Amino acid sequence: MRRGAPDRAAGGGGGGGTHLPLDSARADVALNKLQLLVTRKLDGLLQGDYLGLLSGPGSEAGESREYRPGDDVRRMDWPVTARTTVPHIRQTIADRELETWLAVDLSASLDFGTASCLKRDLAVAAAAAMAHLTVRGGNRIGAVVGTGSGNGDGGTIIRLPARPTRKEAQGLLRTIALTPSRPGRADLGALVDKLNRPPRRRGTAVVISDFLAPDGWQRPLRKLAVRHDVLAVEVVDPRELELPDVGVLELVDPESGFAHEVQTSDPALRARYAEAALEQRTAVAKALRHAGAAHLRLRTDSDWLLDIVRFVAAQRHARTRGTTR
Numbered sequence: 001m002r003r004g005a006p007d008r009a010a011g012g013g014g015g016g017g018t019h020l021p022l023d024s025a026r027a028d029v030a031l032n033k034l035q036l037l038v039t040r041k042l043d044g045l046l047q048g049d050y051l052g053l054l055s056g057p058g059s060e061a062g063e064s065r066e067y068r069p070g071d072d073v074r075r076m077d078w079p080v081t082a083r084t085t086v087p088h089i090r091q092t093i094a095d096r097e098l099e100t101w102l103a104v105d106l107s108a109s110l111d112f113g114t115a116s117c118l119k120r121d122l123a124v125a126a127a128a129a130m131a132h133l134t135v136r137g138g139n140r141i142g143a144v145v146g147t148g149s150g151n152g153d154g155g156t157i158i159r160l161p162a163r164p165t166r167k168e169a170q171g172l173l174r175t176i177a178l179t180p181s182r183p184g185r186a187d188l189g190a191l192v193d194k195l196n197r198p199p200r201r202r203g204t205a206v207v208i209s210d211f212l213a214p215d216g217w218q219r220p221l222r223k224l225a226v227r228h229d230v231l232a233v234e235v236v237d238p239r240e241l242e243l244p245d246v247g248v249l250e251l252v253d254p255e256s257g258f259a260h261e262v263q264t265s266d267p268a269l270r271a272r273y274a275e276a277a278l279e280q281r282t283a284v285a286k287a288l289r290h291a292g293a294a295h296l297r298l299r300t301d302s303d304w305l306l307d308i309v310r311f312v313a314a315q316r317h318a319r320t321r322g323t324t325r
Contacts, residue, residue: 027177031170034125037305038132064088098203099162100134101195101228102127102143105209106179107186108254114239115301122298123208124177126233129308130206131169140164145176146191148184148255156182157191185255188213193220199227207293208233210240211284218287225292232293234284237300241281242274 064077067087080088104127110120117125127143135141142162158179160172188209195205205228207221224230243249243264252259264270288295296311298304 024178027174031128031173031177034128034173035132035166035170038129064090098134098139099200100130100139100141100204100206101162101200102130102141102176103191103195103205103207103209104143104145104176105186105188105191105207105213106145106147106176106181107188107210107213108148108181108183109185109210109212110235111181111254113237113300115237115299117300119210119235119237119300120181122235122300122304123233124173125304126208126235126298127176127206128173129304130231130233131173132166134204135164135166135169138164141169141172143172143176144191144194145179146186146188147179148182148186157186157194159194183255183257185213187216189216189220192217192224195228196220196223202227202229204229204231206231206233208235210235211288218291221288221291221293230291230293232288232291232295234288234295234297235300236281236297241277243270245270 064080065088067076067089071089073089075089075091077088077090080090104123106120106123110123111118113119113121131141140162141164143160145158145160147156147158158175160175163169163172188211192207205224207230209232211217211232211234221230221232243262245267246264249262249264250259251262262269285295294311294315296308298307
């Protein structure tokens with residue numbers, strides 16, 4: 001679709017309307033505002049009752065080892081003990097040692113938005129939320145960023161090493177925000193697979209995309225979820241779900257440049273469009289669920305801060321009931 005919303009805001013609804021132009025000085029100001037939004041609003045809402053972005057205890061489970069006199073029996077690993085007939089306990093890794101990796105898809109299809117912001121801006125806002133909420137107490141965060149290349153080779157992937165401190169996280173976000181848009185589609189499967197190589201100690205992986213890529217990303221995502229806790233952040237614009245009745249509308253594919261005029265006054269056409277969009281999004285949700293990833297959908301016409309809080313609350317509720325994602 002044709003790119004919309006020339007006023008590039010990094011947060012719809014109550015998100016604060018922070019602009020994220022591809023300008024170094026103004027991007028720094030915008031990212032500073034995003035940091036304040038996250039640390040003052042989102043961080044405060046998620047402290048106390050909520051344990052984190054994904055369900056789980058405060059310490060990451062590590063490897064099992066044989067029980068030794070004096071070990072805490074509350075850490076007994078009963079499945080391993082039953083298999084080996086030898087008492088084992090589950091070792092834990094301190095929160096300060098956790099590592100989070102972001103896979104951020106910045107394909108040309110994210111340079112579109114008809115509400116309060118572009119999908120690209122919402123992707124940067126989501127990355128900021130994940131970064132500032134996870135980088136504390138020595139935790140590290142890194143990222144891989146995928147863009148289109150314009151020559152049909154699957155796009156370019158940028159790797160940003162994992163580092164601690166909020167200052168380093170802010171630098172990582174700055175690089176993501178200033179990554180230029182390029183025509184073409186990034187290879188989402190290759191982008192996700194970058195988090196599988198080299199193998200890393202168990203941590204958290206966050207994949208941010210509109211998931212409009214062709215099939216091929218499901219298998220790398222399933223492989224990633226075997227070793228890590230995976231959160232998939234799906235970025236959506238309302239016009240990708242249904243067409244408005246506005247007469248003749250020119251639609252442009254931002255990845256190929258192909259243009260097509262559509263008569264949106266036709267109710268049958270709008271119904272077919274909505275049905276196809278629902279089928280597509282249902283398939284994406286099913287693939288994410290089968291991969292074992294938690295699924296968070298953010299919309300350009302919604303309050304992304306509130307959506308994240310609701311997601312965490314749902315995760316916590318599922319955990320207390322003993323259910324899965």
